Amino acid sequence: MTGPPTDGGTEPAQGGGPAEAARSGGTIEVAGLVVTYGSATALDHVTLSVRAGEMVALLGPNGAGKSTLANTLSGIVTPASGTARTGGRLAHIPEGRQLFPDLSVEDNLVLGGWRSRARDPSSVYDLLPRLAELRRRRAGVLSGGEQQMVAFGRALMSRPDVLVVDELSLGLAPMVTRDLAAHLVALNRERGLTVLLIEQNARLAFGVCERAYVLEAGRVVAEGPCAELAANPQVARAYLGGPIEEATP
Numbered sequence: 001m002t003g004p005p006t007d008g009g010t011e012p013a014q015g016g017g018p019a020e021a022a023r024s025g026g027t028i029e030v031a032g033l034v035v036t037y038g039s040a041t042a043l044d045h046v047t048l049s050v051r052a053g054e055m056v057a058l059l060g061p062n063g064a065g066k067s068t069l070a071n072t073l074s075g076i077v078t079p080a081s082g083t084a085r086t087g088g089r090l091a092h093i094p095e096g097r098q099l100f101p102d103l104s105v106e107d108n109l110v111l112g113g114w115r116s117r118a119r120d121p122s123s124v125y126d127l128l129p130r131l132a133e134l135r136r137r138r139a140g141v142l143s144g145g146e147q148q149m150v151a152f153g154r155a156l157m158s159r160p161d162v163l164v165v166d167e168l169s170l171g172l173a174p175m176v177t178r179d180l181a182a183h184l185v186a187l188n189r190e191r192g193l194t195v196l197l198i199e200q201n202a203r204l205a206f207g208v209c210e211r212a213y214v215l216e217a218g219r220v221v222a223e224g225p226c227a228e229l230a231a232n233p234q235v236a237r238a239y240l241g242g243p244i245e246e247a248t249p
């Protein structure tokens with residue numbers, strides 16, 4: 001599923017006012033979350049948590065409910081029951097990026113800063129210098145990797161405490177994916193940004209994250225440190241094409 005453009009950053013989606021957000025900056029807490037679309041249940045009592053400064057993966061096949069979880073965190077989707085909270089400011093890079101194709105790269109970035117009132121993208125250009133070169137280009141004419149980089153930069157303009165990235169690798173060449181993943185790791189390690197990486201590419205996710213949750217048909221079916229999950233024969237068969245010694249991005 002493709003979510004609407006919401007990477008401007010949001011306060012906690014369900015419950016948890018500003019005071020709580022300030023106390024628990026950079027966390028994700030999902031408890032007993034149930035989301036339904038009509039008579040179909042997309043999330044069925046999902047519970048997961050991400051601590052401040054962690055980088056955690058959410059894996060699962062098509063239709064497992066991964067985007068629904070991201071959209072519930074960012075407040076686009078309302079749960080039937082349970083809670084989905086983030087401590088601090090959340091930025092969500094939705095599946096499909098959702099840029100404004102007719103606007104320039106710079107205008108897309110500036111729009112990302114509306115919530116934090118940041119209008120100057122220079123810190124994003126420092127981090128992602130390629131965006132400075134592309135600043136006057138229309139977002140719609142960029143390559144997939146360049147567009148994903150703009151989506152990244154736009155999310156960073158909101159000065160998030162928590163970043164939810166929905167399908168970083170979607171439609172991108174492995175080298176481009178590795179480059180973007182390296183930026184994500186640097187943001188996590190050097191700036192303490194909390195990251196929930198939603199991915200179908202388990203090799204990539206296991207290579208950069210500490211822990212992971214596996215979602216199938218709306219339920220968490222496995223969770224734990226990536227090394228343990230990679231050694232789990234069922235997970236390895238389903239997501240890695242067979243058992244492997246060591247997951248690499």
Ligand SMILES: Nc1ncnc2c1ncn2[C@@H]1O[C@H](COP(=O)(O)OP(=O)(O)OP(=O)(O)O)[C@@H](O)[C@H]1O
Pocket residue numbers: 001002037040041042060061062063064065066067068069095200
């Ligand atoms: N707006 C909607 N209305 C009705 N059903 C929906 C809606 N959005 C998602 N669904 C359904 O909810 C289930 C979970 O979808 P979701 O997009 O969250 O899965 P996903 O794990 O992100 O899948 P993918 O990896 O293919 O993007 C699917 O069965 C999907 O068809």
